[in-house]
Amino acid sequence: MGPSGSGKTTFLNLIGGLDKPTQGQVVIDGTDISTLKESKLFDFRLRNIGFVFQSYNLIPVLTAKENVSFIMLLQKQSKEAMEKRAKEMLEQVGLSDKINVRPNQLSGGQQQRVAVARALASKPKFVLADEPTANLDTESAFNLLDIMSRLNKEENITLIFSTHDQRVIERAKRVITLVDGEVSKDEKFDR
Amino acid sequence: MKTLLKISWRNIWRNRTRSLVIIIAIILGLMGGVFSAGMRLGIETQQFRETVETQISHIQLHHPEFIANPEARFHLDNGLAMAEEIMDLAWTKIASPRTVFDGMITSANMNAGVRIKGIDPEIEARTTGLNELLEEGTYFEDNGRLPSVIIGQRLARDLRAEKGSRIVLTFQDKKGEIVSASFRVEALYSVVSPQFEERTVFVKSTILNPLIEDNNSVTEIAVLIDNLDDYQAKAEMLREMYPEAEVRSWADLAPSLHFSIEFLHRNLAWMVGIIILGVSFGLLNTILMSVLERVNELGVLMAIGMKRLQVFLMVVTETALLSVVAGALGLILSYLMVILLNINGIDMSGAGGEGLAEFGYDTIIFLEVPAKLYFDVGILLVVFAILASIYPAWKAVRFSPAEAVRME
Ligand SMILES: Nc1ncnc2c1ncn2[C@@H]1O[C@H](COP(=O)(O)OP(=O)(O)OP(=O)(O)O)[C@@H](O)[C@H]1O
Ligand SMILES: [Mg+2]
Numbered sequence: 001m002g003p004s005g006s007g008k009t010t011f012l013n014l015i016g017g018l019d020k021p022t023q024g025q026v027v028i029d030g031t032d033i034s035t036l037k038e039s040k041l042f043d044f045r046l047r048n049i050g051f052v053f054q055s056y057n058l059i060p061v062l063t064a065k066e067n068v069s070f071i072m073l074l075q076k077q078s079k080e081a082m083e084k085r086a087k088e089m090l091e092q093v094g095l096s097d098k099i100n101v102r103p104n105q106l107s108g109g110q111q112q113r114v115a116v117a118r119a120l121a122s123k124p125k126f127v128l129a130d131e132p133t134a135n136l137d138t139e140s141a142f143n144l145l146d147i148m149s150r151l152n153k154e155e156n157i158t159l160i161f162s163t164h165d166q167r168v169i170e171r172a173k174r175v176i177t178l179v180d181g182e183v184s185k186d187e188k189f190d191r
Numbered sequence: 192m193k194t195l196l197k198i199s200w201r202n203i204w205r206n207r208t209r210s211l212v213i214i215i216a217i218i219l220g221l222m223g224g225v226f227s228a229g230m231r232l233g234i235e236t237q238q239f240r241e242t243v244e245t246q247i248s249h250i251q252l253h254h255p256e257f258i259a260n261p262e263a264r265f266h267l268d269n270g271l272a273m274a275e276e277i278m279d280l281a282w283t284k285i286a287s288p289r290t291v292f293d294g295m296i297t298s299a300n301m302n303a304g305v306r307i308k309g310i311d312p313e314i315e316a317r318t319t320g321l322n323e324l325l326e327e328g329t330y331f332e333d334n335g336r337l338p339s340v341i342i343g344q345r346l347a348r349d350l351r352a353e354k355g356s357r358i359v360l361t362f363q364d365k366k367g368e369i370v371s372a373s374f375r376v377e378a379l380y381s382v383v384s385p386q387f388e389e390r391t392v393f394v395k396s397t398i399l400n401p402l403i404e405d406n407n408s409v410t411e412i413a414v415l416i417d418n419l420d421d422y423q424a425k426a427e428m429l430r431e432m433y434p435e436a437e438v439r440s441w442a443d444l445a446p447s448l449h450f451s452i453e454f455l456h457r458n459l460a461w462m463v464g465i466i467i468l469g470v471s472f473g474l475l476n477t478i479l480m481s482v483l484e485r486v487n488e489l490g491v492l493m494a495i496g497m498k499r500l501q502v503f504l505m506v507v508t509e510t511a512l513l514s515v516v517a518g519a520l521g522l523i524l525s526y527l528m529v530i531l532l533n534i535n536g537i538d539m540s541g542a543g544g545e546g547l548a549e550f551g552y553d554t555i556i557f558l559e560v561p562a563k564l565y566f567d568v569g570i571l572l573v574v575f576a577i578l579a580s581i582y583p584a585w586k587a588v589r590f591s592p593a594e595a596v597r598m599e
Contacts, residue, residue, distance in 0.1 A: 009597070013593045018494055018591070018592050018596070019591075019593045039498065042497075042499075043496070045494070045495070045496050046495070047496075050495075051491070051495050053491060053494075055487075056487040056488050056490075056491050059198065059488070059492070060205065060488070062197075062198065062201075070194075070495075071495055071496060074495075074497060075496075118495075
């Protein structure tokens with residue numbers, strides 16, 4: 001967490017390999033991703049990192065199920081596996097009835113749930129979520145957070161958020177506070 | 192790959208109005224291009240038919256001296272055998288041996304210099320279709336006491352003669368002696384060229400040859416070949432076969448027609464090319480707009496693991512698909528347009544068509560669109576469309592994913 005402009009997005013982008021640090025390294029599981037060549041980096045992201053952005057997450061011309069399958073498709077998984085996993089994940093986020101619906105027929109909250117399902121479907125090492133609740137009303141946000149913390153346990157995948165939302169912070173096991181681009185606090189909680 | 196196609200296809204229909212506008216623009220562009228090309232080719236085909244097919248044929252052979260001095264004594268040795276030999280070649284349709292020379296025609300009131308063509312009516316019918324050019328009368332049925340001559344309508348008017356009139360032809364025989372003979376006008380023909388019509392008369396060679404005291408005289412062989420595209424090669428082959436003869440193709444015989452056809456063919460590529468180029472810029476604009484609207488979305492795609500090349504290809508595919516759809520519709524509609532317009536032809540009289548009529552050409556134009564033109568236009572459109580998509584596709588992948596995702 002941290003105030004606006006404190007560097008949350010920048011931090012997540014560095015971890016996610018979307019930005020390169022001008023100084024220092026980003027090491028994930030022994031791989032220094034800050035020195036990877038671009039094509040290797042695309043591949044690394046595809047295989048290891050899930051993303052949920054604030055908006056524009058979904059491909060508007062694909063259905064919910066196709067969106068959820070998309071990363072698995074890029075990973076060249078088998079059709080059956082994709083199909084099964086996509087349905088399972090949509091069920092997990094409570095959208096089994098919206099499998100063949102396109103994003104523009106879903107509410108903002110539902111769209112974010114599809115994005116979460118997509119990020120987790122390919123079983124990445126961790127998921128980066130940059131203010132995923134920022135554009136949602138209280139109820140949808142609450143609902144999304146519930147789903148995410150449940151999946152965190154069930155799927156055993158680490159979720160890294162940037163947020164102003166107190167409710168996210170209340171559930172976090174570790175909270176890093178940024179101020180002016182620097183870590184000002186690093187707290188661990190046992191929940 | 193399939194998904195890339197699916198996404199591209201659906202992307203086209205995201206902004207239905209915009210896609211429809213460019214599709215309609217492409218359709219109209221293609222129809223306009225096909226129409227003007229078809230019109231020009233139609234006029235050209237008509238002129239070609241009317242001069243080459245009914246007057247000069249594809250290739251002609253003469254004695255070299257004959258060209259400057261069209262007299263009976265400059266004949267082709269063994270001309271009849273030559274004509275038969277040529278006719279037997281696999282790539283010729285027909286070869287018409289003629290006895291041709293200049294002479295004088297005299298009616299009751301007037302006289303005029305003419306070119307007299309002694310022909311075999313049956314072969315000539317298959318060569319120039321003379322029998323179908325008749326406006327009045329019958330085709331060498333010889334049902335009078337005098338032998339038949341067929342003359343042009345314009346010549347008949349000049350001579351104040353008509354069908355059934357008696358006329359006299361005067362010419363030199365093989366030895367240069369003056370010969371006169373009476374004929375009856377059996378029919379009047381008409382062709383587009385007034386000069387030809389005023390100057391050319393036809394009689395049977397079997398009547399003419401004894402009069403010049405040479406029963407096998409052939410001064411001209413007119414040849415039609417099967418495939419007109421390589422008339423030059425075929426003329427060359429005849430030149431090699433008959434080095435003693437002067438062999439001239441239709442292009443040698445009608446250089447101005449040849450020039451205008453060549454010119455048109457060269458122009459046509461530019462004309463069609465420029466239309467397609469214009470259409471491609473419209474397409475470029477459309478795709479560019481749609482890409483710039485989607486910067487965030489494309490950024491997300493790249494962030495989650497879609498490669499730049501894949502995103503690039505997606506934009507190219509989108510453009511290619513759009514051009515294929517528009518091109519297919521445009522060509523189908525152009526084809527229908529050509530069929531519809533050709534039911535009655537396009538009447539050019541009163542629309543600048545007088546110029547045509549003056550030169551004796553028909554004022555009703557039929558569009559002429561070879562299959563190859565549709566094919567070329569289709570291919571050219573898709574190629575230009577793909578070239579036009581390169582810039583927008585490059586724009587799409589220009590940003591790093593992080594920049595694109597953040598962009599508002
Ligand atoms: N450690 C850093 N070093 C250099 N520049 C930084 C650092 N952290 C942040 N910045 C710069 O600060 C600006 C704002 O950062 P960023 O967008 O990451 O903030 P944020 O916390 O996500 O803000 P918001 O809450 O508004 O989304 C960016 O231009 C970024 O380049
Ligand atoms: Mg931010």
